[in-house]
Amino acid sequence: MQSVENKVTDFMTRIHDLPDTIGVAFSGGKDSTALLKTFSRIKEKIPCRFIALTVDEGIEGYRLDTIRAAEETCRDLGVEHHIIRFSDLFGSSLDQLMKESDRNACTVCGILRRRALEVLAHDIGIRVIATGHNLDDHAQTALMNAISGDVKKIFGGYGPSAWYARRIKPFAQISEREVTLYAILTGLFKDLPECPYAITSLRGEVRNLLYMYERKQPGSMMNAARCEEEIREKLGDKFHREPYQICSSCGWPGSGRVCQVCTVLADHSNGAI
Amino acid sequence: MKFILPDLSEVAIQVNGRTIEELLVKKGVDPLTVLLSRGDEIIPEDTIPDEEDTIRIIRISHGG
Numbered sequence: 149m150q151s152v153e154n155k156v157t158d159f160m161t162r163i164h165d166l167p168d169t170i171g172v173a174f175s176g177g178k179d180s181t182a183l184l185k186t187f188s189r190i191k192e193k194i195p196c197r198f199i200a201l202t203v204d205e206g207i208e209g210y211r212l213d214t215i216r217a218a219e220e221t222c223r224d225l226g227v228e229h230h231i232i233r234f235s236d237l238f239g240s241s242l243d244q245l246m247k248e249s250d251r252n253a254c255t256v257c258g259i260l261r262r263r264a265l266e267v268l269a270h271d272i273g274i275r276v277i278a279t280g281h282n283l284d285d286h287a288q289t290a291l292m293n294a295i296s297g298d299v300k301k302i303f304g305g306y307g308p309s310a311w312y313a314r315r316i317k318p319f320a321q322i323s324e325r326e327v328t329l330y331a332i333l334t335g336l337f338k339d340l341p342e343c344p345y346a347i348t349s350l351r352g353e354v355r356n357l358l359y360m361y362e363r364k365q366p367g368s369m370m371n372a373a374r375c376e377e378e379i380r381e382k383l384g385d386k387f388h389r390e391p392y393q394i395c396s397s398c399g400w401p402g403s404g405r406v407c408q409v410c411t412v413l414a415d416h417s418n419g420a421i
Numbered sequence: 422m423k424f425i426l427p428d429l430s431e432v433a434i435q436v437n438g439r440t441i442e443e444l445l446v447k448k449g450v451d452p453l454t455v456l457l458s459r460g461d462e463i464i465p466e467d468t469i470p471d472e473e474d475t476i477r478i479i480r481i482s483h484g485g
Binding site for chain 1: 451452456479482483
C-alpha cells in the first residue's frame with residue numbers, strides 16, 4: 149500500500165500548476181476506485197482537492213453494477229460525485245447505438261465517452277482530470293498504436309486546446325496487479341463484471357499477447373510502456389501536431405470539419421452506424 | 422488442496438510439491454491474470470501450499 153501511495157504522492161507533487169480542484173475519471177472499477185482511495189489517503193500531501201466524475205454509457209448487464217459500486221465508494225470516502233449519461237447527452241445509450249451497427253463498440257464508446265467526460269468537466273469547471281490508467285494499459289496502448297501505425301497517437305494527437313481538460317495518469321508506472329492488490333488490501337475491491345463489448349476488442353487481444361510475452365520474458369510489459377514514453381520524450385518536440393479544426397456541427401475542436409462525435413451520431417440518425 | 426475459483430465454485434487438486442503457479446497452469450489459468458489468497462492473506466504464486474489449504478483465486482478484472 150505504501151509503495152502505491154508513495155508513487156502517487158511523488159507523481160502529484162511533481163506536477164506544476166495544479167488547480168484547486170481536479171476531477172477523477174471514476175468508472176467504479178478497480179483502477180479508478182484504487183486511485184480515488186489513494187487520493188483519499190494522501191489528501192494531506194497533495195496540493196488540491198478532488199471530485200469523482202462518472203460516465204454512464206448505458207451498457208446493460210455491466211454499467212449499472214459499476215455505477216452502484218461507484219456511488220457506494222464515493223459515499224464511503226465522502227467524495228463529491230457527478231454522473232453524466234449517454235442517454236441524456238446523446239439521446240441514446242451505447243447499447244442502442246450499437247444495435248445493427250458494424251462499427252467496433254469500443255471505438256464508438258471511446259469517442260463518445262471522451263466527449264461526455266469533457267462536457268461534465270466543462271460544466272463544473274474542472275480543467276485537470278486524473279485517470280486510473282496503469283502500466284499494463286500503457287503497454288497495451290503502445291502495442292495498439294504500433295499495430296495501427298497511427299503515429300500521431302503516440303504524440304497526443306493534435307495541438308493544445310483550451311476546450312479540453314488536461315489529463316494526468318498517476319498510476320502510469322504501477323502495474324495492474326499492484327493496483328488490484330492495493331484495492332484488495334484497502335478493502336475496496338469488488339469483483340465486478342467486465343464490459344461485454346471488451347471481449348472482442350483489439351485491446352483484449354493485445355492484452356493476452358502481452359501476458360504471453362511477459363511470461364516468456366518478464367519485464368516485457370514495462371519495456372513496451374517505457375519505449376513509447378521514451379519516444380514521446382525524445383521526439384515529442386520534433387513532431388508536428390496538426391491544429392484542431394472546429395466542428396461545423398457542434399463547435400467542439402476535432403479532427404475534421406465534422407468531429408468524430410457528430411460523425412458517429414449522424415450515422416446513427418441515418419440508420420447507418 | 423482446494424481452489425476457490427472466481428465464480429466461487431471449488432475444485433480439489435493434489436499439490437504433490439508443486440507451486441500454486443504450476444497448479445494454475447495445469448488448470449488452464451494464466452497466473453498473471455489472477456491474485457491468490459489463503460485465508461485473509463494474499464500469497465505469491467511461487468508458494469507451495471499444503472494439501473489441506475484452501476486457495477482463493479481472485480480474477481484481475483480489466484477496464485477499470
